Amino acid sequence: VSPARARTSLEEIVAAGRALLESGGVDAITMQAVAERVGVRGPSLYKRIPSRAALIAAIAGDVLDELGRRLAPHTGLADPAVAIRAVAAEYRAFAHERPRAYELAWSHLSEAARPPVTVSVRAADPVIALMERVVGPDDALPAARLLTAFAHGFVSMELAGAFRLGGDVDVAYDFGVERLIDALLRAPQRGA
Amino acid sequence: VSPARARTSLEEIVAAGRALLESGGVDAITMQAVAERVGVRGPSLYKRIPSRAALIAAIAGDVLDELGRRLAPHTGLADPAVAIRAVAAEYRAFAHERPRAYELAWSHLSEAARPPVTVSVRAADPVIALMERVVGPDDALPAARLLTAFAHGFVSMELAGAFRLGGDVDVAYDFGVERLIDALLRAPQRGA
DNA sequence: ACCTGAACACCGTTCAAGT
DNA sequence: ACCTGAACACCGTTCAAGT
Numbered sequence: 001v002s003p004a005r006a007r008t009s010l011e012e013i014v015a016a017g018r019a020l021l022e023s024g025g026v027d028a029i030t031m032q033a034v035a036e037r038v039g040v041r042g043p044s045l046y047k048r049i050p051s052r053a054a055l056i057a058a059i060a061g062d063v064l065d066e067l068g069r070r071l072a073p074h075t076g077l078a079d080p081a082v083a084i085r086a087v088a089a090e091y092r093a094f095a096h097e098r099p100r101a102y103e104l105a106w107s108h109l110s111e112a113a114r115p116p117v118t119v120s121v122r123a124a125d126p127v128i129a130l131m132e133r134v135v136g137p138d139d140a141l142p143a144a145r146l147l148t149a150f151a152h153g154f155v156s157m158e159l160a161g162a163f164r165l166g167g168d169v170d171v172a173y174d175f176g177v178e179r180l181i182d183a184l185l186r187a188p189q190r191g192a
Numbered sequence: 193v194s195p196a197r198a199r200t201s202l203e204e205i206v207a208a209g210r211a212l213l214e215s216g217g218v219d220a221i222t223m224q225a226v227a228e229r230v231g232v233r234g235p236s237l238y239k240r241i242p243s244r245a246a247l248i249a250a251i252a253g254d255v256l257d258e259l260g261r262r263l264a265p266h267t268g269l270a271d272p273a274v275a276i277r278a279v280a281a282e283y284r285a286f287a288h289e290r291p292r293a294y295e296l297a298w299s300h301l302s303e304a305a306r307p308p309v310t311v312s313v314r315a316a317d318p319v320i321a322l323m324e325r326v327v328g329p330d331d332a333l334p335a336a337r338l339l340t341a342f343a344h345g346f347v348s349m350e351l352a353g354a355f356r357l358g359g360d361v362d363v364a365y366d367f368g369v370e371r372l373i374d375a376l377l378r379a380p381q382r383g384a
Numbered sequence: 385a386c387c388t389g390a391a392c393a394c395c396g397t398t399c400a401a402g403t
Numbered sequence: 404a405c406c407t408g409a410a411c412a413c414c415g416t417t418c419a420a421g422t
Binding site for chain 2: 107109142145152156157175182183186
C-alpha cells in the first residue's frame with residue numbers, strides 16, 4: 001500500500017487565497033474555493049493550516065512581506081529627502097495596485113504578525129535606518145512612526161473612500177510628504 | 193384581529209450590535225445574537241435592516257458619528273496649536289476607549305459612508321475649519337488630510353499591534369503631533 | 385404591519401475509512 | 404502520511420402562515 005503523497009503546499013494555498021482575494025474580495029476566500037484552486041478537497045487543507053483565520057493571517061503576512069521587499073531599495077538612496085519621497089510614492093503605489101490585499105493585511109495584522117515578529121520588523125528596519133540619517137538615532141523610531149503612520153493613514157483613508165470632499169488627492173499626498181520632509185529635516189539632530 | 197405592533201427599532205438594533213461588538217468582537221455580531229438582545233427572533237430583524245452587512249455599516253456610521261461629536265468641541269479652541277493638540281489627543285483617546293468599534297468603523301467605512309455622505313462630512317468639517325485658521329483656505333483641505341491621516345494611521349497601527357519595536361508609543365505620538373504643528377504653522381498662509 | 389417557525393443554502397471543521 | 408466523503412454545528416436569509 002503506497003501512502004498518499006502531498007498534492008499541494010502551504011505556499012500554493014496562500015497563493016490561491018491571494019488570487020481569490022484579488023478577484024472576489026475577502027469573502028471569496030472560502031476553504032472550499034481555495035481547495036478547488038489547489039486541486040484538493042476542502043478537508044485536506046487542514047493538514048497544512050489549522051483554520052481559515054490562520055490562512056487569512058498567512059495571506060496578510062505574505063502581503064506585508066511583498067510590501068517590505070518593494071520599499072527596501074528606495075530607503076538607501078543617497079539624498080534623504082529624495083529617499084523619503086521615493087518610499088512614500090512606492091508605498092502608495094503598492095496600495096493602489098493591490099487595494100484588497102493592502103486592506104486585508106492591515107485589518108488582520110494583529111494575528112498575522114504574532115508568530116513571525118520578523119515580518120513587520122523586516123519591513124520597518126530600512127525605514128528606521130533612513131530616519132536615523134535624517135534626525136539622528138534618538139528620534140529615528142518616532143520619526144519612522146510619523147512617516148509610516150501618515151502613509152498608512154492616508155492610503156487607508158483613500159481606499160476606504162474617506163476623501164469625498166473633492167480636492168486633488170494626489171496633491172494632498174504630496175503636500176503631506178513635503179511638509180513631513182520639511183519638519184524632519186529641520187528637526188535638530190539628536191543623539192550620537 | 194390586531195396587527196402585531198413593533199417590538200424594537202433600528203436604533204435598538206444598532207445599539208445591540210455595538211454591545212456585542214464590545215464584548216465579543218465583530219464575529220459576535222450575529223443576527224440571532226442581536227435579535228435575542230432586542231427581544232425578537234432572527235428573521236424579524238429584516239423588517240428594519242436588509243442584511244447583516246447593512247447592519248455592520250450602520251454600526252460603523254454610528255461609531256463615526258460619536259467620534260465626530262467628541263472631536264468637534266476641541267476644534268474651536270482659540271490657539272490653533274492648542275486646538276490641534278486637543279483634537280489629536282481626543283482622537284487617540286476615543287480609539288483606546290473603543291478599540292473594536294474604531295477598527296470596525298474604518299474597515300467598513302466604504303459601505304458605511306455610502307448612503308449618508310453627511311456622516312463623514314460632519315466629522316471632517318470642524319477640522320477643516322480649524323486648518324483654515326492655520327494654513328489659510330487654499331491648503332486647508334490637504335492640511336486636514338495630513339493631520340487626520342497621521343492620527344488615523346498612528347492609532348490604527350497601534351491597535352493592530354504594529355509598534356512592537358519598543359520605544360515609548362506616547363512619546364512617538366507627541367513627537368508626530370508637535371512636528372505636524374511646526375510644519376503647518378510655519379507653512380505660508382495661502383489664499384484669501 | 386410586524387412576528388414567527390420551518391426550511392434552504394452555504395460554510396468551517398471533524399473524523400473514520402481509505403490508499 | 405495524506406486524501407476523501409459524510410456528517411455536524413452554525414449562520415444568513417426567505418417565506419408562508421399567523422395575529
